[in-house]
Amino acid sequence: MPLRFAATIDKHAEVGHGSPMSSSTPARARDLLAHGPFLLFLSSRSLSRFSSQIGAVAIGWQVYDLTGSAFDLGMVGLVQFLPTALLVFVAGHAADRFDRRRVMQLCQLGQALTALYLGWSTYAGVLGEVQIFVATFVLGIAGAFESPATAALLPLIAPRGALQRATAVSSGAAQLATIAGPALGGLAYVVTPSLAYAVMVLFWLLGAVLTGGIRAAPQAQATEGATSNDLYAGVRFVRSNPAILGTISLDLFAVLFGGVTALLPIYARDILQTGPLGLGILRAAPAIGALMMTAYLARHTINHHVGMRMFQAVIVFGVATVAFAVSQWMWLSVLALAILGAADTVSVVIRFALVQLSTPDEMRGRVGAVNFLFINASNQLGQFESGVTAALLGAAPAAVFGGVATVAIALLWMKLFPALRKVERLE
Numbered sequence: 001m002p003l004r005f006a007a008t009i010d011k012h013a014e015v016g017h018g019s020p021m022s023s024s025t026p027a028r029a030r031d032l033l034a035h036g037p038f039l040l041f042l043s044s045r046s047l048s049r050f051s052s053q054i055g056a057v058a059i060g061w062q063v064y065d066l067t068g069s070a071f072d073l074g075m076v077g078l079v080q081f082l083p084t085a086l087l088v089f090v091a092g093h094a095a096d097r098f099d100r101r102r103v104m105q106l107c108q109l110g111q112a113l114t115a116l117y118l119g120w121s122t123y124a125g126v127l128g129e130v131q132i133f134v135a136t137f138v139l140g141i142a143g144a145f146e147s148p149a150t151a152a153l154l155p156l157i158a159p160r161g162a163l164q165r166a167t168a169v170s171s172g173a174a175q176l177a178t179i180a181g182p183a184l185g186g187l188a189y190v191v192t193p194s195l196a197y198a199v200m201v202l203f204w205l206l207g208a209v210l211t212g213g214i215r216a217a218p219q220a221q222a223t224e225g226a227t228s229n230d231l232y233a234g235v236r237f238v239r240s241n242p243a244i245l246g247t248i249s250l251d252l253f254a255v256l257f258g259g260v261t262a263l264l265p266i267y268a269r270d271i272l273q274t275g276p277l278g279l280g281i282l283r284a285a286p287a288i289g290a291l292m293m294t295a296y297l298a299r300h301t302i303n304h305h306v307g308m309r310m311f312q313a314v315i316v317f318g319v320a321t322v323a324f325a326v327s328q329w330m331w332l333s334v335l336a337l338a339i340l341g342a343a344d345t346v347s348v349v350i351r352f353a354l355v356q357l358s359t360p361d362e363m364r365g366r367v368g369a370v371n372f373l374f375i376n377a378s379n380q381l382g383q384f385e386s387g388v389t390a391a392l393l394g395a396a397p398a399a400v401f402g403g404v405a406t407v408a409i410a411l412l413w414m415k416l417f418p419a420l421r422k423v424e425r426l427e
Contacts, residue, residue: 032169037157040214042173045150047207048108049174051200053181055115057283058189058196059132061276064265066129073262074387079133083140084373092234092369095149096362104153105211107146112204114138119197147372152364155356156216164301164353171348172294179287186280234366237359246417247310247351250410252374254314257405259382260321266395272330285334286341293342297349306350307423311410313346318406325399
């Protein structure tokens with residue numbers, strides 16, 4: 001099975017890469033940064049991530065400040081996930097039928113307008129819990145369309161044979177934004193809550209401008225109509241590839257139970273006894289670990305035992321979650337979150353490269369939509385699960401349960417998906 005899977009990857013790796021560079025001479029990290037279209041893509045994606053992370057701090061703290069409810073914190077994740085569940089297959093089809101750059105650009109403009117509404121309403125003193133949930137729902141709609149288009153665009157920009165490195169560099173740049181974004185969001189919120197939303201508006205508008213300047217290889221557009229059979233083609237493709245199904249579902253269930261993001265406001269205020277700035281530091285900690293790991297992966301790709309490396313990374317993710325759950329010290333909490341972020345990055349790079357390299361370009365939007373549905377289910381529904389469990393058991397027991405469940409899921413998936421466990425290499 002691994003040899004057959006590797007052959008599938010090699011076949012489709014030739015499709016649509018944005019540079020004539022031979023696969024025998026893969027681009028190094030600094031070569032990628034000198035590649036104009038990739039640099040524009042990198043900057044635009046980072047600005048979007050910056051805005052999203054600032055929004056996560058501002059919205060999370062504002063909801064908890066208004067309600068003091070762990071359940072309502074979990075509801076933020078559920079409200080943001082609902083548009084993904086409802087629209088993700090339409091969004092994937094749109095990424096295959098229309099110019100992916102324009103889809104990204106429209107989403108960024110929509111997010112900027114939503115952040116403008118949040119900022120103005122906060123400044124005017126009329127923003128309540130219901131309005132925050134409505135705005136979060138709108139941001140979820142934009143994210144549902146933006147993510148499949150973004151993922152499907154990268155293979156058209158990255159030099160041939162360099163998708164794994166391009167994924168690592170792109171992830172690292174996004175993590176830089178994730179490190180600075182929460183800290184800036186917390187600091188801006190301390191000055192005035194509306195300032196955080198103003199920064200989000202600025203960054204999303206800049207991202208939209210940069211997206212408009214990206215030049216990519218020709219896109220192999222799907223020509224079918226938007227029938228139910230065509231919309232769900234990505235589901236059939238994933239289901240017919242055990243290694244892809246295994247890696248996507250592993251991320252779903254591991255992060256669904258192991259995510260502690262929704263509980264960070266509780267830890268910041270009630271357990272570690274810090275404020276909005278401390279919350280920003282906690283949210284940035286996973287990105288610090290992720291950045292260190294992406295710096296390593298940008299220079300040293302994972303060339304052997306790829307499947308086992310992914311399982312090992314998920315197990316480390318679960319153990320780090322337990323360490324964070326029982327910590328009473330800020331330094332230990334930050335360290336555990338940094339290790340958690342580094343482990344998650346290994347999983348992200350493997351999953352993205354595996355899915356993109358084994359998918360024909362004309363289906364990348366729809367397959368990416370399935371992947372995005374699973375990612376959002378793990379992130380947003382994971383926030384909901386964490387909030388509900390914390391409301392029932394308390395924050396620390398809920399986080400411990402999640403970490404233990406993550407390790408158990410990884411061990412079970414090793415048995416259920418031997419094709420994934422035996423994957424030897426990607427590019």
